[in-house]
Amino acid sequence: MHRETVFLDDSPKVAWYSYLTGCGAAYFIQWVDDSGKPVDVFVADSRDSNAYIRYSSLSDAQENWFHSEVAEIGAPVTVMLDDCTMASVVKNLTSTGVRKIAIYHNDHTTEAHRAMNDAMSSWDVVICSTPGQAKALRKIVPQELRVTSISQPIPDAVQDLSGSSREADKFAFFGRLTSVKNVIPLVRSFTEVLKCLPGASLDIYGEGPLEVELRKVISDLQLRGNVRLMGHTDEATVRMRDYAAIILPSSFEAFGLVIGEAMLNETPVISFDSDYGPREIITHGVDGVLVPPSDFSALAKSVVQLGMDPEFARRMGKEGRRTVLRRFNSDVIMAEWEKLVDDLYRSGGHL
Incomplete structure (x- = not known):
């Protein structure tokens, strides 16, 4: 359409x-x-x-469509909602046999999620991507409402890693150019990396509202030879194979799919230990690196450490791939979803 x-x-x-x-x-x-x-x-x-x-209004049309679809399908029907704009529509679905699952993919404390939060009492189950966020959500939901976590699957689309051209002093960032991703402080801290690794480079993939300001910072710091804005790419998982590590300095990551994608490609991730995904996915020093949130000096030191020890980075990358294949493969995640929905209907909607 x-x-x-x-x-x-x-x-x-x-x-x-x-x-x-x-x-x-x-x-x-x-x-x-x-x-x-x-x-x-x-x-x-x-x-x-x-x-x-x-x-x-559009919401009236959407609500009518939902009711007509539910009536046509007949019970049982499971409605999974991960679109905040549709929360009020789904909230009003009261047909017998309908089970409603709210899915949080991002920060539940933001204004964007107010409609989802206001409709809490109407959900049968609330799902998020990590145990850490589930724990935080339990503090704001009705006591009788079940909150649980199911990780996002990370499909293994990697066929062959033998053709990668990984270089020890090449690093990259993948994500939206927004304040929560801290990409401007990342660029500023890269000057500390260059003091120890003069030939190091940082490629920034993504688009967003901070692009103009980011270009100015790169120019003002005279980093054009070391920091490049690569724009959007549809081949992120392929490009990741060329770097010693991916840097993720976000203030918040509900899950952090980019972490799993990089690890699957045997590229270690250096990330802030922020809520909630990084610490749930990465085991520090084993399959990635976790740095105290907002500590850009420590972040730069970790980048230097991996850049100066490519064998350590290689071992960490291989362990990261094993982590993803073991914990986040599609079969494992789908089995969790199937069990959840089955339990939901067996219990009459109350888990």
Whole structure:
């Protein structure tokens, strides 16, 4: 499905948005008022190809769609929600035989998750990616609500590592260029790395709102020869194989999929010991390196240590791959999900 924007005649003002199916038919249309605010929604009537049903808002349309789908499928139905914008819609599903699972993939304390948190009493189970976050969530949910963790699977898409061109003094960052990822302080701290490893390089993969400021910092610190902005890549797991280590200085990582992907490619990760994923995935000094949060001096020292001891980095990388294959393979994670859903229905919705 893709969106088509329709403008008023000879005007830059939007009249409506049409969401089209692959064959070009308008599945639903959202009108826009004079201020640019979306208003009425018209959804194609599945019973009449020439008719549309009018709703006062997108959430009303979504709620109607959910109820009609549940009625058509019949009990039992499991609804898994990981989209905060749909929380109020799913909250109102009260049909017998419906089980509702809320999934947190990110920081539950942010404003973005308020709708999910406000609907807590309506969930049957709350799932997050790590035991650490599950423990934190239990402090804010109703006592009778079960909170548990199921890790994200890390598919083993690596076929052959023999062609990697790993270099001892090449490092990389993969992630959004945002404040929570601490990419600007990372670049500043890389000047300390260069004092011990003058030929070291840092490649930064990703896009985000801090890109302009980041370019200025790199220029002001005269790091253009050592720090490169690589932009977005669809081949992150392949590129990771070329580096001595991946650096992850985030203030928060609910899981940290990039950690697992790097480890799977035998590339060790140097990460802050931040909530919650890094400390759940990495065993410090065995299959990766954990650094006290916000300690960029210690982070730089860890980068230097791996850069000066490529054999240690190699052993750590191999151990990291073994960790991922043992703990985060798809079969293991899927079995956990199947057991959870089975238990949910066997218990009548209360675990």
